[in-house]
Amino acid sequence: MVAYHELDEIPAHVHPMLTPLLTRFITADDTGMAMLYKRHTVTASDADTMQQYLNADIVDLVANGTIPLHVLQERVHRVIGVKYDLGLFEDPFVSENTNSTALVEQHVPLTLEMAQKSLVLLENRNGTLPISLDSSGIKKIALVGPFADTLNYGGYSGPWGMGPNDRGISLRQGILSYLPDSVSLVSTWGAESWLYHSQYAVPAYAYTDLSGTPGGLTASYFADPSANFTSATPAFTTAPQTPNRDWGLYPPLGLSSNNFSVVWEGALTVPELGVPSVAGWLGAAVSPNISAEVFVNGSSVARSPATTVGNTLSNIESWVWVQDNATAAPPDGAEFEFESGRTYALRVELRVWNLAQKIENVNSVNAHVELWWNLAGREGDGVQQAVQAAEGADLIVLAVGANWNSDGESGDRATLSLSPNQTALADAMFDLGIPVVMVLQGGRPFAIAEYYEKSAAVLNAFFPGQSGGQAIADALFGTTNPGGRVPLSIPANEQQLPIDYNIKYTARAKNYTDVYSYAQYPFGYGLSYTTFTRAEFNASSASGSNTFSPGDTISFRADVTNTGTMAGSDVLQVYLLVRRSTIVRPQKQLVAFTRVYLDAGETRTVEMQLEVDRYLPIVDRAWKWVLEEGDYTFALLDHGGYDADTTTNVTMTCV
Template sequence: MNGQAEIDPTPALPHLPACEMSCSSRAHCFVVPFTRGIPFDWYSVRWTSRLHMPKTGTLPTRIGVEGNDGYRLYVDGKLVIDNWRRKSYGVRFLPMAFTRGSTHDITLEYSESTGNARVKLVWDAGVALDWAVKINRSVALARSSDMAIVVAGIEEGEFRDRSSLALPGNQEELIQRIAATRTPVVVVLVGGSAMTMSRWIDKVDAVVHAWYPGEEGGRAVADVLLGAYNPAGRLPITFPMAEGQLPLYYNHKPTGRGDDYLDLTGQPLFPFGFGLSYTLFEYSGLVIDPGSINANGSVRVRCTVKNTGVRAGDEVVQLYLKDVLASVARPVMQLAGFSRVELKPGESRELTFTIDRQQLQRLDRDMRWIVEPGVFRVMIGASSRDIRLRGELVVQ
């Protein structure tokens, strides 16, 4: 399929092109506008060509466009795909009945505003898509296995802002298809930020978030999955159930209203500080000494943690504070310290935290650090949503 390209120095496609170029489907056709007097951003292109259907073999059943920014596709002069105003990356297909030996006029218009330009005319010719073949192969392998480990995730980087926190591409379909085999499934997530999992998390047996674990990450994940290492990682961010909950963070300020939605709870999927272990831990014996201090004083907070399970493991004990009644809106809770402790089965240990001016102070209207008199709630737990011990500290 050979064609002609008309390039305009605006994204609105005026009738007269600033320059023309020819391109062939036998090679990649790159538009390099700055070498032709066109700005690097803020331009538009119109490609025109003729698509010839084969007289034998398999005919395409769909035609479409893959690209970012705005695009329009005309077949035989009729507008069949209009993505001119959306201005975001996507793939749009349209079913179309082609006949053998027919010829069709194709016009593809593309509007580039800012960022990387990317557009591609695509169609299928009845050949199974590569990703579909791979998913079918993976499902068959999972069905004949004792356990399936699915590694999925995202790529972080410049120009990779996401409008959706779901796993991109066909990864969620892969997880759901493998889970439908009834083979136990562990999903290992690779990525540097939060992801939503509501479509599939109830269908799998376990989830491991590996972040970006580096060259030896495979060995580390294998040690966790095989039980050679008892995991003790804790989330430094909040994972939402859906994007509509955002922004969602543990140390938000009170709003005076409920946090539930009409169709969804206000609770996160996984809260700040969350993480599981192959053993269990019990908290007891909260002591706040002294229970009352002045603005420059300090207090020691003690508690006892016991491993009540059958495996040795680490617990990350977290200390949170809340200013109960301040002169300005303060966070509903704020991390004030944490301690990681390794315990054998049945072993217990007393931990001590220190609270002083640094954890209690805030900026006033004149941007000065002050400590207001009042009551501070002291909370110790395994995450921001799993508070095990509570007490109060009075600042005179």
């Protein structure tokens, strides 16, 4: 897929150095081709856009034969080749007998494994983690922050990255799975995830269906959007199911039409908040041409009328919108007093009319609904409530960071701090003098050096997905050992940017005179609950133990030993160090890495491969790809930081 940007003033779609490198077919991101004409202004018309992209005019190609037919044949061959590899010529359609629900269930364990393996331990002072309830004497844990009890899947996972939520596990749920009755947990949000009042999907655990089964409500589906719910017979009933659904272009399974209606019934239970109640909002977010009504204890509390635009907040709102709506209630949200631990009778009615235009695009959703709540504090007293809830706790787990409302596509930031409301919350928590374990979520680095230094431990979870809450809890309590590494350097403050690890010498020939010059956590950095040693680092290729040639694959090997008392993983990273060349080279460049999992005391020989033709050629002064002859020094490092010890290295000669 070709990107939107340009390189040296030439858009990526028509760049003569980039597109020839792609050996399969090339596709443009949504509207990417149109941008050549409308944004980059390098083409004169739609036809000219296609001519530049294909380096040929398709119409003239067919009409007068002046362009060789192989121009089209080559591109068609690439597409057909991929379809052939996928087996689409033998079996082009998805079988009608495919059980999509069963397929999803099969992948649920993978979502947990992925989240567990992606966690990065940034700080762990005095062995704070993993939490030992037996030896620590902990009797009360305060879970505080906008990500304490919300879901955070990341981009393109429903509005706000919180859907589907029926299998989602919040951090509160994950922590509760480890606590005995003798240890209490209070959870309170204390702040919004961004600069305005948002719509947060109610987690599935808060629901109970009519039979008393947790995890959802009892759903009755009708084949008529105008059905009389009192007298009509439902087409089918299912439970438990959450009223957070996205049917896309198709009707619900079991119905033949996109015109339908649903009633969800059961109960909603508020978690233990650490305060008697929280003033918030409750409502239903819907897409266009849908109406919804929410009933609590038999009374209608929130209505979402059918409109041509719906009432679901955009994932990324503009700065101007935020200034105008920062204190406004979420669209069609009803003021609601959530009493700590109370259970309410709940009923949600939804009516869907099939009026949406159907196009192949992420925005062509025919029907979407999300029952949401907001417990951040309607009266602006969220921080005070969080302080009240956390007082007397033995440990604070501070769950802060970013949602897709600030870290999504086109969500550019001028700062890398927490949002101002979360900053106020964090300051209040650290001021209590209680040990704080900070759990970060979000899709970007956070330049919050002060909080890194104050925290007893810091765990970075990024966008952890539907099983993220369980994965984080598993790491907090030592069921798993975090071993991920940061995929980009985390700055100490925004003024340091750019803070790339693979810098040229002149980028840091002189340090700043007013701020720290290097990353807070460099590329490839990450801690573990255990320790490792490496030995016998060496390299060879088919050309010999000290040489390599074009077409070779270099094999790096090292012996790794887990010298600690807990099973864990080590990430071996091989960097090419700066060398004499016809062009200026980075001080170091990652060329190979692997992750190895070892039991306590275990030793293993680990091997990494480097394809010479893929990773070592450069673009020379004549703008040609070349593999330079001469010496190449490869170092085995812990990370890509300026202070990484490069003495463990091997030198090979390209001949």
